[in-house]
Amino acid sequence: MINSGIVVLLSLTASHHDLDLAVLERLSSDAHAVGRQIVGSTDLVAGAVVLATCNRFELYLDVADADRLPAARAAAAQAVADRSGYTAADVEGHLRAETEAGTVEHLFAVASGLESMVVGEREIAGQVRRALTAARRDTTTTSDLEGLFQAASRVSRAVEGGTGLGSTGRSVVGVALDIAEPHLPAWADVRCVLVGTGSYAGASLAALKGRGCTDVHVYSPSGRAGAFAAARGVRAVPAGADLAEHLADVDLVVACSGAAGAVLTVDALAAARAGSERPLTVVDLALRHDVDPGVRSLPGVRLVSLHTVAEHAPAEHAAVQQARTIVARAAGDFEAERRVREWNPAVVAERTRVLGGLEAALSALPEDARDERAERSLRRRTRAQLHPPTVRAREAARAGDAAAYAAALADLAAVEVPTPHPDPR
Template identity: 75%
Template sequence: MVLLSLVASHHDLDLTVLERLQADVHAVGRELVAATNAVTGAVVLATCNRFELYLDVDDTAHTPRARRAVAQTVASRSGYSPEDVATHLRPLVGSDASEHLFAVASGLESMVVGEREIAGQVRRALSTARRDGTTTSTLEALFQAASRASRAVESSTGLGSTGRSVVGVALDLAARTLPQADGDVDWAAVRCVLVGTGSYAGASLAALKARGVHDVRVYSPSGRARAFAAARGVTSLPAGADLLAEVARTDLVVACSGAAGAVLGAEALAAVRRGSDRPLTVVDLALRHDVDPDVRTLPGVALVSLQSVAEHAPAEHAALCHARQVVLLAAEEFEADRRVREWDPAVVAERTRVLGGLETALDALPVVDRDETRARSLRRRTRAQLHGPTVAARAAARVGDAAGYARALGDLAAIEVPAVGPSAA
């Protein structure tokens, strides 16, 4: 077994490339596991600024075949060639893959260091793989360890609580162009339209409320606005509502639906704003651009995009160095535990050979020769004899000492099943 990760993120690629790579993302994991027996499990992590696949590959020699299967599967949906897909997805193997996921889950690889949304997205990626039947015990252990690492980083560094989220940074940027009084935004007076009902919409609404925004109207291209708004104590726009007419009376639009195609087009928005001197700030957090980027050219309209967030994200601070050390130690511990699990069957087999053989021999004794006191003594001495090589083998496995493991396993193999006759004492 080998852990293989193929990653693409805002660090390496334009967001439009990431958008295409994520086409029909929910089918990728299922198709990969079905397409090749080299891939025994898959978890897909797709967010607004990353696309990553974590694969359980049955043998190191099969990683090229797994990579080819990924390239073909993603190419068939994205419109890129398999060669382009292979170029866009950076491979990480073994401990590099686990360390990367732990850093991602902890918010250390995000546009905004310490952002909180990603930890939930990592958990949901595992839940989706469970639902689709594409997870394995190794991937379960990996993603659960990633969540523990994320909590450890938050508790020991404060990044999760003090670091600003993507939504928070976007609203900070939006505040620069919202109507102000005495140099400050009166958030309670801001009239807002929220486009979308997904996880980012929920995070956006919470951030808006935290700043004091009361007038929020929810619009959903998919028709889910009513249930979303009712559960959160805000107003929904009815299905079929004229979004443009509503925006014309609005100070702030926060769009994060990820709908196919722009929800707000530049020409249509220009038409409804003709003759209006009311400023409008638009925050587009959707990877697929809910808002036509050209709206930034319209008079009185300011646009904050994911790219804006990336350009204005806060720099790494002192806690980041400690956070990365926490992640590194967590990844090392995970790899040590994984090696013990992977190498332990041979140890267990030798112990079973000896202890099982002893029990079989004791059971085969004639009733007149059975002595429970002597049997307990034999079991105790046998376990003591097995203990040293067992501990040595598992310690060697933890640090990846193959030679030391082989020696300890050889010592276990040399232990014979003890004699149990009447003369054995």
Template identity: 45%
Template sequence: MLFCFTSSHRTAGFDLLDRLERGADAVTDAIREQQAVTGSVVLATCNRFEAYLDVDLDRLELRDHAAAELIDLVASAAEVPTDELRDGSQLIAGDAVATHLFSVSSGLESVVVGEGEIAGQVRRAYTSARKSGAVTHDLERLFQGASRTSRGVKNSTGLMTQGRSMVRLALDLAESRFADWSQVRVLLVGTGRYAAAALAALRERGVTDAAVWSRTGRAHAFSLSHGISAVPADGLTSAVASADLVITCTVSPGLVVTREIVSAAMADAEQRLLVVDLGLPRNVDPAVAEVERVELLDLETISLHAPLEELQATDSARELVGAAAAEFAAKTAEREVEPALLALRRHVFDQLEAEVARHASRDANGDIERALRHLVGVLLHTPSVKARELARDGDAAAFVEGVTAVFGVEPTATEPATRDGSVAESNVAEQGLETA
């Protein structure tokens, strides 16, 4: 059964997301050590932390309390108090997982609705898990469906092609601080996922004076490929002192721009300084905002100022996501009748082979065999279609029971004939699970 543990800007503060991001590797390792978890994909972005799990419920120690088990697992691995995590997260189960992921990958759940980076982040999370051998068949279907859906939303609605991003929103908020962008001196700290996007957005506004510093020594390569200057490894403080705008965008596990660095930089400086922290975990010490003439915009502040119109997804995009999720659920339901269909076909074809063998001595041209095989194909067509129709309507059990009653054959696979797989509705509701 598919589950999604999700903690995002909609359910948690950025402090909690920050700690989950820092514990991402530990959470991933802990999840993969669980016998009940047959597959997993962990997605960590600047405003969400999610784990998509394929769970064998029969292996859970507390089968009726799957939600509690999984939240405890994440809390322990990330070293976050269980009560805090429960209040700041959500556990989604069953068909609703597809609806959620398809919405996420299409940019409908982002701080800036329609932002284009998220589709790539989802794809990279899936690719990483696949290379590690952590992707099951159901997770493969799920993430392939998410990729198709996000492309469909982008191509059909243009929602993800309008330049929406956290970077652009941050610069929109900074607009009032600078009268002439061509005179603004910018320092990029880091060469991470937002650095190139930040530079492109700055140039669109007219910025020509930009430099980059990197704690990992990648500044020189980034500067050559993007046509800006590189700051020496020991030159961060002096570079901050010369800047009007500092944008941090690294994946460093610790603070990069500290209060001490900024205080030293501003000691002899006369200009005001705006620091924009796009890192998660955060790159900038919040105490930087206490330094005189310094203003800090971090992810939490930026998200609070997202304009209302950006938070409204287009109806057509929602409809596309809904249709894709419904088709995913229907295909999943169809799989529930496959064991019974296979048992029926095996039974019928065994009878066919026996009949063909009985007539072999007087069927030199194979006419009898061809006629019998055609007849069997015709006879099996209607039950096959009806089985899938019943499954899509949530009544797979009716077909399974019918095959057993009429033909006396039993499905050999152990897949359940009910949609949810096992968690009783009362327990699902008790644990706060969302189901389709």
């Protein structure tokens, strides 16, 4: 049970498990501005980190105490509603709430790829790190959120090292290219246009090169293709050029720019392919659809979308169960250490009362009445008296046993400050 007055970690999450991708797209509108609005508009929430990916939208909030949780959740829902076009009530209905241990274990599982569309994929680990970096930039993070997200990254590495998940290249991009592969020439002969220049485009280009595809032209709706392509040894579609005009003799389009609105429409692609019998596979990994889904109706065009990836994603296996065990153990340890830190000040206060009082009493003795050996003995006996209830209190804090903690704290409070006796010399 959460104690009022203690900082509470609250997560509000939605993913491909629960919602259609179109709903996630609307929830993710102007995602990082949501964190700034929540923290800037209310004192209910001390910090916020927003994790928005192609298949999830999640808010992690640092709330002052348990009594403020409902109001904090309502403020967060309103911030999302202001940008998504949903009502605040709709947003609350879409976002699943967790607190404390539930929040911790969920983020650890997400960072480890266990909640991904492709279980065990590794892009999510970088997305979790970038979400924290963005919160730092926006000054919306706190020490508790820092600790949570840094721990999530450590757990992600522990899962990969302990289970092998993630080391085999499992990813949304990888599954999408697996689906596309049977309909393409040999990878060395594939002509590809990559749409986008963000981190996901970088991962997509690496996956293409890993399969042997080197004939890649990069198109950017924002005009960044030149620098992106030059840094990676590929070519750019000239800034300002019409994307469709460069698709007549292309085998594969991989789109992941996340631009506001489709950068490739049905009419534009139909016009570009007029008279062409060359098959074209379009992989659209953008949550907001870089490519109009209607292109799948065009002759010779095959569309692979996030929905397609979800249908073909590999099933769980034994390594996933092992990973979940690692995550659960790590979440328990994180919560235990967090409770120790939160509950420890009362223990420290009681020990300071006794030990500080003893030192004050010793200092008050006249110099000619002090006996160093006797004083060391008195300090030793006093610490020995304090030790058992201190250990019990900290063990109870780790276990979350409030009753045992209160009993141990009462035993500490019952320890009286010893009265030193002056040397009778």
